[in-house]
Amino acid sequence: MIRIITRRLAEVVVFLLLITFVSFLFARMAPGDPVLSILRVDDLSVSAEQVEQLREDMGFNEPLLVQYGEWLVDFARLDFGNSYISNQPVMEMLWNGVPATLELTLGGLFVMVLIALPLGSLAALYRGSWIDQVSRGLSLLGAAVPSFWLGLILIDLLGVRLGWLPTMGRDGLHSAVLPSITLGLAISSVYVRLLRSSLIDSLNQENIRAARARGISEPRIFFSHVLRASLPPVITVFGVSLGSLIGGVVVIEVIFAYPGIGKMVVDAIRGRDYPMIQGYIFVMAILVFVINSIVDLSYRYLNPELRLKGKGRV
Amino acid sequence: MTLLSVQNLTVQVGDAPLVKDVSFEIQKGEWLAIIGQSGSGKSVTASAIGRLLAPNLKAQGKALYNGKDILQFGAKEMRRLRGTSISYIFQDYQGSFTPFHTIGRHFEEFLKAHFKLSKTQRREMAEQALVSVGLQPEMYTRYPFQLSGGQLQRSSIALALLTKPDLVIADEPTAALDSISAFKVLRLLADLQQETGCAMLFITHDLRHVRKHADQIIVMKEGAVVEKGDKQSVLDQPQHAYTRSLMTASPSLSAASQLLKGDDTSCVYCN
Amino acid sequence: MTSRLTINRTRATKVFLSAFLILIAAIAVYAFLILKHDPSFVDLNERLLPMSWQHPFGTDHLGRDMLTRILLGFQLTVGYGFLALLLAVAIGVPIGVIAGFKGGLVDRLLMRVADAFLAFPDTVVAIVLSGLLGAGIENLLLAIILVKWVNYARLARSTVVTERQKDYITMAKINGLSEWRIMWKHLFPHLIGHILVLASLDLGKIILLISSLSYIGLGAQPPAPEWGVMLNEARPYFQTVPALMIYPGLAIVTVVLFSNLFGDYLRDKFDVKKEVAE
Numbered sequence: 001m002i003r004i005i006t007r008r009l010a011e012v013v014v015f016l017l018l019i020t021f022v023s024f025l026f027a028r029m030a031p032g033d034p035v036l037s038i039l040r041v042d043d044l045s046v047s048a049e050q051v052e053q054l055r056e057d058m059g060f061n062e063p064l065l066v067q068y069g070e071w072l073v074d075f076a077r078l079d080f081g082n083s084y085i086s087n088q089p090v091m092e093m094l095w096n097g098v099p100a101t102l103e104l105t106l107g108g109l110f111v112m113v114l115i116a117l118p119l120g121s122l123a124a125l126y127r128g129s130w131i132d133q134v135s136r137g138l139s140l141l142g143a144a145v146p147s148f149w150l151g152l153i154l155i156d157l158l159g160v161r162l163g164w165l166p167t168m169g170r171d172g173l174h175s176a177v178l179p180s181i182t183l184g185l186a187i188s189s190v191y192v193r194l195l196r197s198s199l200i201d202s203l204n205q206e207n208i209r210a211a212r213a214r215g216i217s218e219p220r221i222f223f224s225h226v227l228r229a230s231l232p233p234v235i236t237v238f239g240v241s242l243g244s245l246i247g248g249v250v251v252i253e254v255i256f257a258y259p260g261i262g263k264m265v266v267d268a269i270r271g272r273d274y275p276m277i278q279g280y281i282f283v284m285a286i287l288v289f290v291i292n293s294i295v296d297l298s299y300r301y302l303n304p305e306l307r308l309k310g311k312g313r314v
Numbered sequence: 315m316t317l318l319s320v321q322n323l324t325v326q327v328g329d330a331p332l333v334k335d336v337s338f339e340i341q342k343g344e345w346l347a348i349i350g351q352s353g354s355g356k357s358v359t360a361s362a363i364g365r366l367l368a369p370n371l372k373a374q375g376k377a378l379y380n381g382k383d384i385l386q387f388g389a390k391e392m393r394r395l396r397g398t399s400i401s402y403i404f405q406d407y408q409g410s411f412t413p414f415h416t417i418g419r420h421f422e423e424f425l426k427a428h429f430k431l432s433k434t435q436r437r438e439m440a441e442q443a444l445v446s447v448g449l450q451p452e453m454y455t456r457y458p459f460q461l462s463g464g465q466l467q468r469s470s471i472a473l474a475l476l477t478k479p480d481l482v483i484a485d486e487p488t489a490a491l492d493s494i495s496a497f498k499v500l501r502l503l504a505d506l507q508q509e510t511g512c513a514m515l516f517i518t519h520d521l522r523h524v525r526k527h528a529d530q531i532i533v534m535k536e537g538a539v540v541e542k543g544d545k546q547s548v549l550d551q552p553q554h555a556y557t558r559s560l561m562t563a564s565p566s567l568s569a570a571s572q573l574l575k576g577d578d579t580s581c582v583y584c585n
Numbered sequence: 586m587t588s589r590l591t592i593n594r595t596r597a598t599k600v601f602l603s604a605f606l607i608l609i610a611a612i613a614v615y616a617f618l619i620l621k622h623d624p625s626f627v628d629l630n631e632r633l634l635p636m637s638w639q640h641p642f643g644t645d646h647l648g649r650d651m652l653t654r655i656l657l658g659f660q661l662t663v664g665y666g667f668l669a670l671l672l673a674v675a676i677g678v679p680i681g682v683i684a685g686f687k688g689g690l691v692d693r694l695l696m697r698v699a700d701a702f703l704a705f706p707d708t709v710v711a712i713v714l715s716g717l718l719g720a721g722i723e724n725l726l727l728a729i730i731l732v733k734w735v736n737y738a739r740l741a742r743s744t745v746v747t748e749r750q751k752d753y754i755t756m757a758k759i760n761g762l763s764e765w766r767i768m769w770k771h772l773f774p775h776l777i778g779h780i781l782v783l784a785s786l787d788l789g790k791i792i793l794l795i796s797s798l799s800y801i802g803l804g805a806q807p808p809a810p811e812w813g814v815m816l817n818e819a820r821p822y823f824q825t826v827p828a829l830m831i832y833p834g835l836a837i838v839t840v841v842l843f844s845n846l847f848g849d850y851l852r853d854k855f856d857v858k859k860e861v862a863e
Contacts, residue, residue, distance in 0.1 A: 144839075156823055206406050215395070218389075
């Protein structure tokens with residue numbers, strides 16, 4: 001198991017180095033002078049000498065490789081420099097934004113489970129009934145509705161017109177509700193269908209009939225045998241669709257002006273704030289690595305055969 | 315009183331009948347063998363008794379267990395019977411267990427579902443049951459994938475006979491085992507049946523099982539019963555052409571030796 | 586178990602989907618023929634008008650005809666999505682086939698490259714790439730292609746590998762047919778089926794991605810009549826003229842829904858299990 005994690009880690013590090021070098025190159029060679037971007041923020045009228053001075057100070061005049069070298073050293077120290085926009089240390093800003101993003105992500109996942117579990121289960125248990133049809137229709141519709149559109153509609157309906165929930169910023173638990181609902185609704189469609197088909201497969205297995213033959217109650221069979229057996233494909237899809245989840249979080253953060261790292265990176269992109277972008281890439285790499293590792297671990301937990309490969313037959 | 319009386323059992327999927335108007339009786343402690351090829355409806359009949367049919371199958375008729383028609387039982391009553399009074403042993407030993415539960419957990423779950431016992435008592439009962447079928451008590455903590463086919467089938471038997479049921483329905487329990495394990499498992503089953511005095515509804519396509527252990531025999535073909543009677547009469551004087559062809563297809567050693575001696579009074583080959 | 590009801594439903598689906606497909610294609614290609622208004626013609630006297638014969642969908646905040654813009658949005662949102670998809674397939678499939686055919690070192694190398702691309706979630710790469718290269722639709726499409734090709738490569742590769750091991754290939758080989766020829770005749774139908782299924786399902790996702798990122802300013806830019814951009818522009822007017830937000834949104838929902846239904850239908854038709862497609 002340790003081997004898997006180490007190999008994962010190595011892959012991520014290699015990829016990180018590659019991506020950061022590429023992004024570094026782009027940052028230096030992209031249209032738009034970074035120095036001017038920095039100065040632009042302060043809204044000063046600057047002389048040519050001042051621009052040159054700043055360029056010198058920030059080391060933009062040195063050869064590319066030297067710049068990269070220095071940057072790598074900083075990178076090793078997790079010092080991504082200061083944001084071009086706010087002139088604050090990037091790492092600090094990102095660190096402050098992580099809790100908000102986590103709130104939304106977990107909230108969204110919670111809502112997703114709240115929707116997908118009952119709908120998927122009922123659709124599987126009462127296959128072919130009206131519940132099944134309705135859940136299929138809902139999930140088809142849900143998969144086609146853009147999350148940002150949904151978010152805007154919810155903001156208008158529940159936030160503005162009815163005034164039930166806050167629609168902007170982060171002001172205590174209340175403000176996480178609308179964004180979480182939007183996110184949860186957006187991602188749940190896939191899982192409703194997936195859970196349904198996975199459950200149907202599990203329900204048809206022999207061990208379910210055997211359990212019934214022993215007089216075990218249906219609810220117990222469902223939760224203890226069927227549901228657990230249906231998890232692996234769901235987890236697989238979850239691992240694979242991580243991109244949509246993260247992307248979804250970013251869009252939701254922007255719409256609801258929620259101060260998470262998603263919103264930060266979008267602002268950074270618009271303002272060509274390269275240190276921030278690089279910092280974001282780094283944080284994402286770590287996050288993805290952690291989540292993938294959790295996914296792997298959960299497979300091992302769910303499947304004792306993977307866990308106990310050494311022990312073999314008695 | 316007759317333990318189980320199946321009357322006019324019919325099982326259909328849509329409009330197509332899988333089991334047609336099947337009737338038979340099992341007495342207490344009797345070993346009834348149902349013989350037939352694949353597709354003859356014997357497994358469906360067995361499943362129908364315990365109400366374990368797939369949802370798209372519809373059963374009609376009666377199955378009187380101790381006089382009461384269990385086909386009309388509610389879910390709760392049926393559950394109480396299952397595993398305690400009427401037990402099953404399936405051919406697919408791997409499929410009889412949930413892969414991510416230990417063997418012990420299967421016992422736990424079963425005992426918890428039917429009785430009020432302490433944890434220690436449950437464990438004791440489980441381990442005793444395992445020993446009684448010739449397994450080590452350590453199997454309790456093992457997962458199904460760690461056991462061999464024979465061991466798994468023994469565990470199934472242990473579970474099935476744990477509460478000394480009145481009726482054990484065994485659906486080709488040895489068909490998927492290698493010949494040595496099959497022999498041992500069959501012998502175990504026969505011994506336990508003698509010990510506990512339970513009735514056995516034994517489904518098979520192998521005549522050897524029937525010859526050795528059965529009291530009564532039913533022959534099924536294409537969903538219907540074509541021959542019914544006690545072992546000796548069915549084996550020695552098969553009435554139906556199909557039964558006769560089954561006998562021909564599986565000659566016994568004794569018949570063969572008689573043939574060699576030139577004595578053809580019990581010629582199994584002759585029509 | 587095909588009852589009469591089922592058969593009719595299948596035919597109805599077929600007819601409906603084909604009709605819709607033709608309609609969309611027609612609109613996308615011939616939109617300019619049915620347009621009566623110039624989509625970028627700004628007339629502030631005519632802004633925010635409700636539905637009328639002149640303007641069946643009304644006008645937006647700059648006086649531009651909504652219907653025209655929505656129809657053109659087809660070309661942009663759907664067209665871009667299609668383009669990105671096409672390129673991703675064109676890149677991914679050959680690579681996957683080569684990897685599956687050659688096997689050995691080439692296979693491992695190509696798959697390692699693919700895995701590297703997969704190490705990152707697709708939306709993040711899209712966001713970051715468009716961030717690094719600057720906001721703009723070309724960069725967004727590039728990002729999408731870079732991320733999506735991997736799925737097609739893997740699909741192609743696994744199809745090749747699976748089919749190669751099947752008995753009929755061995756039989757043909759024994760009979761002296763060249764492997765290449767066999768694969769071409771037998772492999773192609775399988776491959777096309779799987780790819781079509783995956784592509785239809787992907788199209789919806791890509792369209793959503795394009796419109797989402799355009800909405801937050803990372804994709805198409807105003808004044809392009811791309812649906813995501815239009816939604817962004819309509820945001821301040823949501824309270825007063827909700828129609829501005831409803832039409833583009835509905836357009837997206839309709840196209841994605843159709844694309845998903847089509848993909849489902851194809852999947853049932855080819856009897857492809859979802860695991861293979863993913």
